[in-house]
Amino acid sequence: MLDIKFIRENPQIVCQALEDRGLDFDLDGFLKLDEKRRSFIKEIDSxxxxxxxxxxxxxxLLKEKKDPKPKIEQTREISKKLDxxxxxxxxxxxxxTQQLLNIPNIPHPSIPKGSPANNKVVRTWGEPKTFxxxxxxxxxxxxxxxxxxFKRASKITGSNFILFKGQGALLERAL
Structure with missing residues (x-):
């Protein structure tokens, strides 16, 4: 996952990486959502x-034995607004958070652009076995x-994830 500070400071690099991977992601909309999130944080903190x-x-006021009712009413209003x-x-x-998790890492410049079908075999080792x-x-x-x-995992998390079950889950935990 990319750091939000990096995304804010380098939107053109992130945008290019998204294009290189062939992904359709609204980076401008994401940055506006980030700005909205940050303004909420500031307002809530204030x-x-x-x-x-x-x-x-x-x-x-209580120590001075004065009436704190107007201040108490003011705290109720602020608390309501804060909630x-x-x-x-x-x-x-x-x-x-959902959108941030969907932004992939920046690929190395040597990686071919596009889908996984554009990948190149750099080297192989040994002879492939024939059966x-x-x-x-x-x-x-x-x-x-x-x-x-795989089917249940894709329903839960999307593509490229798996769920281990039964002996597979035990094996994964043992490793």
């Missing part, structure tokens, strides 16, 4: 500071053994 200041004033802002912030933060039968891939073997579940 309200908390104000609330703390008023609470200190209330305690000093509403925190609810909105929670939604914005969730959206932000008298059609060998199963590791994916087919694992599915036949019932130790992984």
């Amino acid at each position: 309200l908390r500071t104000e609330l703390n200041k008023i609470n200190d004033e209330i305690s000093s 509403g802002l925190e609810e909105e912030f929670k939604k914005v933060k969730e959206q932000f 008298s039968f059609k060998p199963l891939t590791h994916i087919e073997l694992a599915e036949n053994l019932g130790i992984i579940d």
